[in-house]
Amino acid sequence: MTDAFEWFGLPYGWAWFLATIIGILLIALPLMLAVAMIIYVDRKIWAAMALRRGPNVVGPWGLLQSFADGLKVFLQETIIPSAANKILFLLAPIITFTVALIVWAVVPFDAGVVLSDINVGLLYVLAASSLGVYGIILAGWASNSKYPFYSAIRAAAQMVSYEVSIGFVLIAVVLWAGSFNLSAIVEAQRGYYAEFLGVGINGNFINPLLFPMAIVFFISSLAETQRAPFDLTEAESELVAGYQTEYSSMSFALYWLGEYANVILMCTLNATLFWGGYLPPIDWAPLYYVPGILWLFAKILFFFFCFSWVKATVPRYRYDQLMRLGWKIFLPLSLFFVFLVSGFLMWQRVGLPA
Template sequence: MATPTPLPDTIQRNIGVDGFGGELLSMFLAAFLIGNIMLAMTGVAGPWAKRKITAAFTDRIAVNRVGPFGLLIIVADAVRLLSKELIVPEGADRPAFDLAPIVLAGSAMLAFAVIPMGNGIQLADPETGLVFVFAIASIASLGLLMGGYASNNKYSLMGGLRAVAQNIAYEIPLVVTAASVVLFTGSLQLSEIVAIQQNTTLANVAGIRIPAWFAFVNPFAFVLFVVANLAEVGRNPFDTPEAPTEIVGGYQTEYSSVYFVLFYLGEFLHIFLGGAIIATLFLGGPAGPFLPGFVWFVIKIWAVFLFTQWCRSAVPRVRIDQLIEIGWKGMLVLSFANLVLTAAILGVTGL
């Protein structure tokens, strides 16, 4: 299967501008397009879809007064939040306070640059794409800690420390589980990981070809990765960094106006990024019958989003000590066991 042409190259070829200026313009246009697609999905997910899904799970009525199906609540919330006064706590570390929400949202946006979304919709395809995604996404922990520390609020500081402890405890199992996929593919290049899942067949049932998605090939690794991802994006039962019943709102307690919007935006961007990584590593990326690849990619990341919201509504939060214990004594051990078992099976079978 031929490697698709990256989106900037396609745009440059179509606009007919050569040289460095053409490359720069095409990269800007491609990044602008993908960035706005992700922001649009986040804008729908945060103010509207989250409320509708939670209401459906908890047998309540969600937003339904502003516009058809309540969709104009997206505009209403944007105007309401952006028009509020930005209040900065006395004694706050202003540079860190200002940068924290930008770091959180920016890390997710940057990580989308190497995700293959189908039909050549990919900004770049480096050979170390998987490492790049994890490295950039992990910067979010720094943003959460900065926000908690800079707020000059003990509840916020506690939330920031919880976020770092949680991310360290679950990011290692996340990376180790992803390494088991790399053992199958022999590559860190995300387009190659997707291509291998599309080119191989797990089985043929009644004439229907079942692709060798790694969720089918190694379901144990898939479950481990999904659980660790819940902790990374801070969804139940792992939402302790912002637990309202314990620490008010955690690292974002003192944030308002546009800064709160950026924190909220960053949270949902990371949920979609987690869904994009799961789709790429375990669900064949943009692969799927009949519909265009990009449509399938969007369906898969929205399915992961739906799962995270179900967990938020149905699964009780664990205590911080339980969370750390599950991460270090449970997930870490299981992820290494999965890696060793995968290596042993591949060595015996010679795959």
Template sequence: MILLALLKIFLLILPLLIAVAYLTLAERKIMASIQRRKGPNVVGIYGLLQPLADGLKLFVKETILPSSASTKIFIIAPILTFFVGLLSWCVIPFGEGLVYADLNIGVLYLLSISSLGVYGIIIAGWSSNSKYAFLGALRSTAQMISYEVSIGLIIISVLLCTGSLNFSEIVLAQQTVWYFIPLFPMMIMFYISILAETNRAPFDLPEAEAELVAGYNVEYSAMGFALFFLGEYANMILMSSLTVLLFFGGWLPIFNWNFFFWIPAIIWFSLKTTLLLFGFIWVRSSFPRYRYDQLMRLGWKVFLPYSLSYIFFVSSILISFDWLPQ
């Protein structure tokens, strides 16, 4: 049993780490194409070995510990961020039965684990004993907490339609129609919220290079920086996968089109996730950064009231037509 559990963990983590590595390459290539320049094209054919070269470079570089930092906590922070980023994947189903732990409270588990990521960031900023790192950590923490509220409320709208906290059951409830059609405004708000939750442009205020250099991880180098980097990109893939599960039918084809049944579930799921990740990169290439007051205004004065009102709207429709799931 232990060997089987270890094998399942290995089969889950290894493809994730490869996906993170090549997501960085895809981002650099796509952004280069959008900006009419060449991306990485020297290391390997078409630059395909560039992520491996970058990983090796970070692995062999010297780890520098600031003399004024709280050393033990400083080292723990990136490990915690990376570990929390991997834990969230336990409940993500890639196909029917293709999940490490099919929990009945999978949504609650995911929300609780993902909220722990704030601790790694605030610990990194505080333990660095640098005003710039601490300011970046405070920005990031405030931003993540603000948009977790709207993300939670939007998920409640989906749960009202499904009647279950199990991700597999949420996907199977979309066999007739994907939820992005009846819940389209919620899907748009959710996608914008996950951009803010993962500190991605145009909401990359914690890492604003112009005024904060690199935010909470400014004092980190070598493997410490690499772990933060891996955690951030793993979180991007996680949030895109979550969007696919909640609004795009997971591994299911749209409207039960038989044409798609020959495609393996995991490939179909991965294609949807890849399209959403392309949106992350496209937005980064196209939009300028928000001001911090605009960021907070969007979260608390726009998304919060809209998501709350949509919960009342969805629940009233379900009750009026007696569509509440049993």
């Protein structure tokens, strides 16, 4: 590190600080651009599935529509309800947006390309992403309005319900990989069935013990990010617009950006935990000439298409159906597979001849 910054004459402490800031900007700035473009892609996918055109006026093919929307909210007046708790009202969207960014610190974009390669990366992801519910709860309570408050209560119950099953899914993945480190989890997905096929398949999705967990994790990701058919926190016919009803201008934009940043994050976690992350689909040498970040990007786009596909085609659940799915189906199923995976690994360790 010191040698790398020797040209600037910086001591090690300042060199480390500067390298960290540069690393953060290299993640945060492209992520913000990706959020703007992914909103455009989302609307284009919905339009195509409904036989509409979608954004096509602002910029070539409508590519600048997201930036026009951002400029619009930036120029709007920030309105704070007179009965609201002003400090918490303004703090809530900041929490949501910040939490959506800090999780990316441990995401591996390629072999060795990660901002903070900590041993408990998956625990950090689970802990940091769980904090997002505070921004929603504070928005509903601080608005001093019944519709946002109802939405916040729904969001709290919904996120707790599905984080329990997500937690058990992650336990199964950690047991199989033998590590909480996300890079180690990706590397543990190499070469499935290489002895039978002659070439290995990369990804836990091919593992019969983890494939059901991949399905549970994907559906739970939809609920965790309040996407359809689990968008009960923003049910327009019931709650006007949900927890952000009273927000305007940039405070609304922070929720807008945070929501899509969380969607991209959950797509990334789906790709990282079950589909090989930055690894190519097949463990074949020529495919490794393609940079790992491009493989990861392609997988993220695939899962985002699945998110949009579900939103465009599946009707909204009732709230009792949402709770039943989380507590009566996903929780027992994920718990059963934790016992199944741990039992198989124990049998493999002590039951098979050396």
